[in-house]
Amino acid sequence: MLDSLNNWRLPKKLLAAFIVLGVMLGAVGLNGFLSTRTLNTIAQTHVQRGVGGMSALADVISNVKELRIIVYSYYNAADADDAAKLRDRVKSGNDELLKSIDAFDNIADDSLKPDIAEMRRVAGELTQVNDRIFDLRTKGDFPGAMAMIKTEGKQASHDTIAQAQKLIDMMRKRTAQKAAEGEATADTAIFLAISLASAGIISIVLIWLAINRSVAVPMGRIAEVTTTLAEGGKVDVPFRDRRDEIGEIAEAVEQFRAAAEARAEIDARIAAEQEIVTTTLRSSLQAIREGDLTQTISAEFPATYAELKTNFNAALAALRDLIGAVAESAVAIRTGSGEIAQASEDLARRTESNAASLEETSAAITQMDDRLRATAAAAGRTVQRADGAMGVVESGRSIADEAVQAMGRVSESAKGIDSVIEGLDKIAFQTRVLAMNAAVEAGRAGDAGRGFAVVADLVSALAMRSEEEAKRAREQLTATQTDIGTAVEAVQRVDGALQNISGDVTEVHTLLSDIATDNQAQSSTITQISAAIGTMDQATQQNAAMVEETSAAARNLNSEVTALSDRAAMFRIGNEPRGAAPARPAARPVPAAITTSQVAPQVSAARKPAIALATGQDDWVDF
Structure with missing residues (x-):
């Protein structure tokens, strides 16, 4: 897998790295979303079934108690109008009781249906007992009505309240189970978040290792190879089989290395051949300068200069016969020097082509340097964004702490209010009991206590309203406390x-800083490579200048040959008279042309100029 990354281009590698980071961030966000949705579902279920069910069961208990009080009030009713009103209140109380049971039945689980049915049954018995008590009271059977109130009525009320209390206990247990499920879900979400964050950190480390292995290390190796080649060393260029920017740079360096080696071999061979030729010619020309025209060249010349040897010996022999033929021989020498100049110019063009290739390589490396600098700048901006995110997270944590403290203060205040409401509820209940006792005593007093009974009923009604208001306030306070705890x-x-997010962002900040540092180091390495290539380009330009100087020297040689022909008349050969007509030697065979493959290195077809040392009838034989 890592080897296949070597064939990816640099933009593709960076795109893959950012895609992996994006996927990890998306996974973290998705985990948070799913966990939040699950917790919201559990919370909604708790509010709908737990709080709503508890409220409905509390209404059932309150309705039973209210029916109990109404029955006592009906027993002590002073006249028919009060009795009729109390009957209506009993009827509405029964309806409210059934509505409360139905409300709980609508939101309760199916597993509670048998208990709800039992509560309906005992509530029905309570309704029947109350109806029988009303019938006995209407018929004037006060002792029977009171006995039923204290026995069957009391038992039916207690059974209904006990069943409601049983359901309340069951709802509390279910609420505790839901709370445990919510905590388990929250723990799972936290575990997944930590796991995803760890996976993201591991992914970032792996990405950094992959980029370092596929880009930074090869670039450093190529920089070492380029420096070695620039210093004149011999080393193989690695990474030429890669198909990315590293492979292109390696291929360009390899072409430069091959061209430099071929050029060095050619220069060395030409220098050795020229040394042999110039040494021999120096000796022979010294003899000629001294007037000795009998010293022929006997040393073996290289194939390239074999014609020069033959021509020189022939020229020397012809010079012995006819010094006057110096002019024609000078023309032949001029032709040879022109060919040398042409070859030098061709070599200069090849050198300029190599210089152009080096310029293209330098431009490519400069572009890569710009891309790495842009990547480093982007990483720096990402680090700044991470700093901003850390600040936002810290601000959110401080706000969350303030919210928790404020809710704690509200919860303590609610507990104090609950104590006050409980005291008011007890006072109202005691007031109702006293009112019932007063009504009973007024009933025993007969007509004399009727007015006192009316006042007792009003006091009982006011106490009942106070108890109802206290109950509603307690319900609202209970719901508020529950919501505050949940919040x-x-x-x-x-x-x-x-x-956790703050810790993860801190780690991401550190890794991004390391990536930015590595990008800067890579940019520095590429700058060194560019400087080395610039040095090689300068050396190539100097070689081209030297070749041009060689061509100029060949042209100067042509001028010197002309001067030589002028001075040839100064020589005397043997006892022959100065004006004797020399005999022209027979023409020698024309040597084969030397092609480019004998002197030029193997380069690409697009850069291989055809160079041939053209020869013809104008050769050294004419000298």
Whole structure:
């Protein structure tokens, strides 16, 4: 897998790295979304079934108690109008009781249906007992009505309240189970978040290792090879089989290395051949300068200069016969020097072509340097964004702490209010009991206590209303306390999640800083490579200048040959008279043309100029 990355181009590698990071961030976000949705579902179920069910069961208990009080009030009713009103209140109380049971039945689980049916049954018995008590009271059977109130009525009320209390206990257990499920879900979400964060960190480390292995290390190796080649060393260029920018740079360096080696071999061979030729010619020309025209060249010349040897010996022999033929021989020498100049110019063009290739390589490396600098700048901006995210997370944590403290203060205040409401509820209940006792005593007093009974009924009604208002206030306060507790837990979990996010963002900040540092190091390495290539380009330009100087020297040789022909008349050969007509030697065979393959290195077809040392009838034989 890592070997296949070597064939990816640099933009593709960076794109793959950012895609992996994006996938990990998306996974973290998806985990948070799913966990939040699950917790919301559990919370909604708790509010709908737990709080709503508890409220409905509390209404059932309150309705039973209210029916109990109404029955006592009906027993002590002073006249028919009060009795009729109390009957209506009993009827509405029965309806409210059934509505409360139906409300609980609508939101309760199917597993509670048998208990709900039992509560319906005991509530029905309570209704029947109350009806029988009313019938006995209507018929004037006060002792029977009171006995039924204290026995069957009391038992039916207690059974209904006990069944409702049983359901309340079951709902509390279910609420505790739901809370445990919510905590388990939150723990699972935190575990997944930590796992995903760890996987993201591992992915970033692996990405850094892959980029370092596929880009930084090869670039450093190529820089070492380029420096070695620039210093004149011999080393193989690695990474030529890769198909990315590294492979292109390696291929360009390999072409430069091959061209440099071929050029060095050619220069060495030409220098050796020229040394042999110039040494021999120097000796022979010294003899000629001294007037000795009998010293022929006997040393073996290279194939390239074999014609020069033959021509020189022939020229020397012809010079012995006819010094006057110096002019024609000078023309032949001029032709040879022109060919040398042409070859030098061709070599200069090849050198300029190599210089152009080096310029293209330098431009490509400069572009890569710009891309790495842009990547480093992007990494720096990402680090700044990570700093901003860390600041936002810390601000969110401080706000969450303030919210928890404020909710704690509200919860303490609610507990104090609950104590006050409980005291008011007890006072109202005691007032109702006193009112019932007063009504009983007024009933025993007969007509004399009728007015006192009316006042007792009014006091009982006011106490009942006070108890109802206290009950509603307690219900609202209970719901508020429950919501506050849930909100505190949620804010605490949010604070924990923000703490984890802050740690993860800190680690990402550190890794991004390392990546930016590595990019800067890579940019520095590429700058060194560019400087080395610039040095090689300068050396190539100097070689081209030297070749041009060689061509100029060949042209100067042509001028010197002309001067030589002018001075040839100064020589005397043997006893022959100065004006004797020399005999022209027979023409020698024309040597084969030397092609480019004998002197030029193997380069690409697009850069291989055809160079041939053209020869013809104008050769050294004419000298």
